Amino acid sequence: MRSRRGVASSFATVVAIPVFLVFIGFILYFGRLLYVRAAAEDAAAVGSRWAVTSLSGTQGCTQARQAMQKVFDGYNIDPSGWHFSVNSTNLWGRGHTAEVVIAYRVNQAAVPFFGSLLGNPSVSTRYIVPIDAWNNRYVWSNC
Amino acid sequence: MQKKMMQPSTSQQVGHKWLQRHAHVRARVRARSRRGEAYASLIVFLLPLFIVITVLVFNGLSAIAAQRRAQGLATLGIQAGTSAVHFDGSTPNISPNACAVALAAIRNTSPNAVATCTANSRLLTVQVAVKPPQLGFAGLVVDYARFRMSGGPGFGINHGE
Numbered sequence: 001m002r003s004r005r006g007v008a009s010s011f012a013t014v015v016a017i018p019v020f021l022v023f024i025g026f027i028l029y030f031g032r033l034l035y036v037r038a039a040a041e042d043a044a045a046v047g048s049r050w051a052v053t054s055l056s057g058t059q060g061c062t063q064a065r066q067a068m069q070k071v072f073d074g075y076n077i078d079p080s081g082w083h084f085s086v087n088s089t090n091l092w093g094r095g096h097t098a099e100v101v102i103a104y105r106v107n108q109a110a111v112p113f114f115g116s117l118l119g120n121p122s123v124s125t126r127y128i129v130p131i132d133a134w135n136n137r138y139v140w141s142n143c
Numbered sequence: 144m145q146k147k148m149m150q151p152s153t154s155q156q157v158g159h160k161w162l163q164r165h166a167h168v169r170a171r172v173r174a175r176s177r178r179g180e181a182y183a184s185l186i187v188f189l190l191p192l193f194i195v196i197t198v199l200v201f202n203g204l205s206a207i208a209a210q211r212r213a214q215g216l217a218t219l220g221i222q223a224g225t226s227a228v229h230f231d232g233s234t235p236n237i238s239p240n241a242c243a244v245a246l247a248a249i250r251n252t253s254p255n256a257v258a259t260c261t262a263n264s265r266l267l268t269v270q271v272a273v274k275p276p277q278l279g280f281a282g283l284v285v286d287y288a289r290f291r292m293s294g295g296p297g298f299g300i301n302h303g304e
Contacts, residue, residue, distance in 0.1 A: 030200075034201070049218060049222060
């Protein structure tokens with residue numbers, strides 16, 4: 001009788017644990033993904049603002065990268081997976097627009113079930129920002 | 144007043160005696176009911192709980208990401224709109240077309256965002272709403288992440304020089 005009770009409870013545990021792991025895996029997988037997404041949005045917004053309020057394209061790119069790097073540091077995310085790009089749609093200068101793109105491949109290998117099922121997704125965000133009409137006043141240089 | 148005791152029927156008495164004699168059958172019945180309880184508690188209580196927690200985590204984080212997007216777009220709109228200024232003497236004022244400039248900048252980056260704008264000569268206000276991807280049903284879902292931002296003609300601009 002005891003062994004039957006044991007079998008019943010262990011059978012229920014064997015059913016419950018995978019179900020529980022699937023939910024935990026889902027939370028971890030999409031939690032990490034959306035956390036990185038929020039960080040990317042934040043960094044891209046800050047970076048685009050710093051880029052277009054600079055005096056020149058070269059300076060804009062440099063200070064945008066620095067600002068974005070600091071935002072990622074604040075989110076405590078490994079910066080090695082990030083890819084930034086700051087480009088002007090034409091020559092850098094008043095009346096043109098700059099495009100700030102951030103992409104990040106999220107390493108989900110350690111996430112149970114969903115990590116191996118869905119792989120490592122890439123998060124990207126893009127802002128197209130008018131270059132400031134008042135700060136950019138020196139020789140325009142391409143970014 | 145004496146209460147009248149309910150007497151078990153003949154068939155119940157027979158069944159009871161039979162179960163007393165066959166203890167192993169009783170044990171099996173009890174084990175089955177326990178297994179049933181374990182399944183029932185898993186399916187009725189734990190499974191919906193896990194589903195609700197999972198949906199709330201997903202929807203919450205998705206709304207936070209959308210909120211960041213709305214914030215970034217509002218900043219972008221204000222930055223673009225407040226750079227459309229005209230000068231009365233040495234005082235910069237927001238131009239009448241500032242709202243159009245702000246909304247065009249927001250639309251250029253995110254065509255799906257819902258943006259509204261109001262302006263006077265001293266203040267530009269932009270509100271951006273972004274629809275986050277959501278799971279589940281009403282009560283668990285955030286329809287829109289909204290962000291409202293205002294800026295004057297001096298917002299981030301070095302036109303004093």
